Amino acid sequence: MIIQYFGKQFFKISQGDFTVAINPISKDSKIFDKAKFGSNAVLITTNHPDFNGIDSATFGENTPFIISGPGEYEVGDMYVEGFESRANIDGKEYINTIYLFTLDDIRVAFLGALGSRESVSKSFIESVDEPDLFFVPVGGESTIDAATAQKLANSFNAKMVVPMDYDSTSLKVFLKESGAEGTKPVDKLTIKKKDFVGKQGEVVIFE
DSSP, X not given: OEEEEOSTTOEEEXXXXXXXXXXXXXXXXXXXXXXXXXXXXEEOSSSSTTTOOGGGGOXXXXXXXXXXXXXXXXXXXXXXXXXXXXXXXXXXXEEEEEEXXXXXXXXXXXXXXXXXXXXXXXXXXXXXXXXXXXXXXOBSSSSOBHHHHHHHHHHTTOSEEEEESOOHHHHHHHHHHXXXXXXXXXXXXXXXXXXXXTOSSEEOOBO
């Protein structure tokens, strides 16, 4: 599995010939940066321009399978579960879908634009089961803050934690809360299931 980061909550996850885009940034967003690639599936947690740029994950004649809400889905070899929660962006409330999915036997939790710990559903808590990768927002303005993010990662016994949607201040707080101040950024992450053995709360940040 290869993971690349394009800012905010926009990730590209590739496994062989299969590519997943998560929360691509729309051209209507103030932070649009023209990143564009083709994908087999697009996961959108929140119907907001910062997260719903399907065009940014579409290239050529292939049309990706769009997942944009709670439910159960199968795309290729990837099984996806979506759980409803809440986001609050610029004073407006949105439905936020937390996703759990498995790809190449790697269990991934992606919290999206989660606005509060209280909106995490009981069904998600019962299903999450020590994820290998845990993507969590840490910004604290429109999402949960760094301290809450770190506590959630700990409570679910995440093996590897990827902070997202941050500024330099909130990232610094998150790294301190996680005891990971010395973490060096990577330009991409290449990882296999066996690489998670023995890990507990290891933080990965992207350049």
